[in-house]
Amino acid sequence: MAEFDEINATKESLWYIDNYVLIRDYYDRTVSRIAARCIRKGNIAVEDYPFFPYIIDVLEELCETGDYIIEHKELHPYVEKKIKGGIEALRNNLNLYKQELERNASVEMTAKQDEDLSAAKDAFSGFTDQADNPTAGAGQSIDEVVAKLMAEQEKLAQKKDDDDE
Numbered sequence: 500m501a502e503f504d505e506i507n508a509t510k511e512s513l514w515y516i517d518n519y520v521l522i523r524d525y526y527d528r529t530v531s532r533i534a535a536r537c538i539r540k541g542n543i544a545v546e547d548y549p550f551f552p553y554i555i556d557v558l559e560e561l562c563e564t565g566d567y568i569i570e571h572k573e574l575h576p577y578v579e580k581k582i583k584g585g586i587e588a589l590r591n592n593l594n595l596y597k598q599e600l601e602r603n604a605s606v607e608m609t610a611k612q613d614e615d616l617s618a619a620k621d622a623f624s625g626f627t628d629q630a631d632n633p634t635a636g637a638g639q640s641i642d643e644v645v646a647k648l649m650a651e652q653e654k655l656a657q658k659k660d661d662d663d664e
Contacts, residue, residue: 507573516574516581519564523592526557546603558600565593 530545533554537543545551568574568589579585 508571508577512567512571512574513577515564515567515571516577519561519568519589520581522557522561522564526554526561526596529554529557555600555603558596558603562593562596562600565589565596569593 533548533550534545537545537548540548545554568578569586575586578589582589584591
C-alpha cells in the first residue's frame with residue numbers, strides 16, 4: 500500500500516474524503532427519514548413526496564464528491580484508511596449511487612412529462628362534453644364511484660316514473 504503523500508494531498512482535498520463519509524451517512528438517513536414520512540402520509544410513493552428533489556440534490560453532491568476522490572489519486576491511500584473496503588468499495592458504492600441518480604432523474608423527467616400532459620389536458624378540456632366522458636369516474640375513490648352510480652340509478656328510476664305517468 501502506498502504511503503500517504505502529504506505533499507500532494509492538501510487540506511482542502513482531504514476535506515472531500517471526510518465530506519464523502521458524512522454525506523453518505525446523511526444520504527442514508529435522509530432516505531430512511533423520508534421513507535418513514537411517506538408511510539405516515541398514507542403510504543405514498545417516495546417520488547410523490549413534495550420534498551423528494553432534496554434526496555436527488557444530496558445524491559448529486561455525494562456523486563460529485565466521490566468522483567473528485569476517484570480522480571485525485573493522491574487521496575487514495577487516505578481512502579484506504581478512512582473508508583472500509585478502501586478505494587474499491589468507494590468505486591462500487593459510487594457506481595450504485597450513480598445508478599440511483601440516473602433512475603431518479605428518470606422519475607423527475609416523468610414528473611415533468613406528467614405536468615406537461617396535465618397542462619395539455621387542461622388546454623383541451625373545453626373541447627369535450629364532460630357529461631358524456633366515459634372516463635369521468637377514473638381516479639375517484641370507491642365511495643365517490645358508488646355515490647355516482649347511485650345518483651345515476653336514481654335519475655333512471657325518476658325518468659322511468661315520469662315516463663309511466
